[in-house]
Amino acid sequence: MTDLSTGTAEVAAGARAEAALAATRGRRRRFRAPAEDNRAAYVFLAPALVLIGLFFFLPVLAALALSFTDFDIYAVGDAGNARFVGLRNYAQLLDTPLFWQALRNTFYFALVGGPLSIAASLAAALLLNARLVRFKTFFRTVYFAPFVTTLVAVAIVWRYLYHTRYGLLNYLLDGVGLGPVDWLGDPRWAMPAVILMAVWKNFGYNMLIFIAGLQAIPEELYEAARIDGAGALQRFRHVTLPQLGPTLLFVGVITMIGYFQLFVEPYVMTMGGPLRATTSVVLLMYEEGFRWWRMGFAAAVAFVLFLVILAATFVQMRLQKREAA
């Protein structure tokens, strides 16, 4: 997964901007600024706009252009060997069984791993926020530690945990009388194994955000609910969850975006195997682009993934807004 922290800043800024926009929408006409003030504003914005244009929009446009060519290893030597192929990369992509498999794997990972990860984060946050728990700082650090550990090191340790013959997991399963599972070798178990590791690795980050969200809920609400006779479960359902709404939306969107970009876990653990059961869209893109240097094709994969994430985020925002309403 990509760096979550930059995404956080972006979304937070986006959310603020949206709120500000909504607030001013009604009064826009009255507060309209004179033309010369606008110009000054643009001058101040210019450095940022130029940088964003140069280092974000331009490369994205270049990649889009690349996806309409068959730029590859031959074209590295002589640009004359590249052809404009229109939408052929996209057509070929949709005609590649491996792409659909990668897409299925990615959805599997995001739709199972994402909610699991959020549930784990929320559970850990609730535990750490409970008044009875002692050594809170210690546990917070412990739970957060996996997130800041290098994934490569983690993957090596987990590969041993998953070992069919000597692994701890199979040892525990054996203890309760269950047969050994070929975690990373069986196409049916490889993805659950990757999900389990990813959830363990990443839940600490969202946990911190949830703790912050929980601490912002006024104590009076719980007190009032308790006086009204609400039990612990009811307090969670009718006070905690609604109050956490915005945090949940944020965590949900960010986690989904991150989980759709699954790459490092299968790259280190399984190289996409067995039988391509853990090949994600980003891993496919990496292979096409950086292993085989089919840059045009890889760019097409990137844009399809962009559209998928955009659509998924849109659906998610819609669902959560309807719930909130």
Next chain:
Amino acid sequence: MRTAGAAAALLLLLAGCGGGGEEDEVVVRFWGMGREGEVVGELVPEFERQNPGIRVDVQQIPWSAAHEKLLTAYVGEATPDVAQLGNTWVPEFEALGALEPLDARVAASQAVRREDYFPGIWDTNVVGGRTYGIPWYVDTRVLFYRPDLLAAAGHPRPPQTWEEWRDALRRLKARMGPDRWPILLPTNEWPQPVILGMQSGEELLREGGRYGNFRGPGFRRGFEFYVGLFREGLAPTVSASEISNRYQEFERGNIAMFITGPWEIGEFSSRVAPSVPWATAPLPGPDGPGVSLAGGSSLVLFRGSRRKDAAWKLVEFLSRPEQQVRFYQLTGDLPPRRSAWRAPALAENRHAAAFRAQLDRVRPLPMVPESEQIVSKVFEQGERAARGQATVDEALATLDREVDRILEKRRWLLARRGEGEPRR
């Protein structure tokens, strides 16, 4: 005053850059990969002593980053003068126009003598009739096995033919039981299925590397043999990363046989307990000793270099039999020249003997830039068939279709050029 001082300083700086003081010293930039890049530094002082006026600047690059780094260097016009190049990459860098043809230099050379090299290895450097690299060390695959287990199963000698081989594996399996395996063929490694497919003597690609030839009877025969080993339960369907420690499994008798390369001689010597016997043998073939893969690394000169003569001197130096023997002692990498093999260090190593015998029977991968991508498809389809997700026919049809698609660009380039090999 201040500006004048700054200008003077600048002038001095420029003079320093231009002149460099010792004008007669030539610096040759050498890029080596992985362990070889590390070790070559120990050979360099001797070269510098013999060639005053030439200094070698060695840069070590990890294998995992080597391909990308070389490509980026080519695009950025920052290639070194001379480098170690995996010989499967030679066609690719030739297609880019990055490599200098070496035929004239070889013809004039006292040190590099073509007839002394194993022909299968030399051929991995020849593209379109021209030589672009000098073999530095070879990598081929042979059998590593437990002679004690094999003898107990009624095979005192290593198998020579596929029939004997399969019989030995079946007998081993009968003695080993369900959780142990006569042979390990990791499902994510391409050399094993590719070698077996090549052993019948047919080309992997047809029509000058324009189309896949995987449904042809030759490849098919080897592929069926490969898939059969899994389907019969003689090899486990596991990838290399799942095994974690193959030496331990070998030591415990959980696996009796591997197909692997020369670097494992060192690994086996240091990791397998001395009480456990192990041996090497050339690969069996369909009807007698079989071919194996012509792998390894070559030394290449880059077209963009301005110090080709000095760089060639380094190539000649490293190619000398006595330097190759030293290199073998430092790395365990096997030399590509027959004369180097006569040195006692190699002639007396009984584990290396199988490699020596195998080197007379090696064949390169197809000499096209796409070959690595193609062989990665071979193991993918091999795994599908081995796990029973596809029949042999389906897997081979898919393989031909995928390979034909990979080669589409090459066909277009060849058609555009009319005839011959694609070039810049």
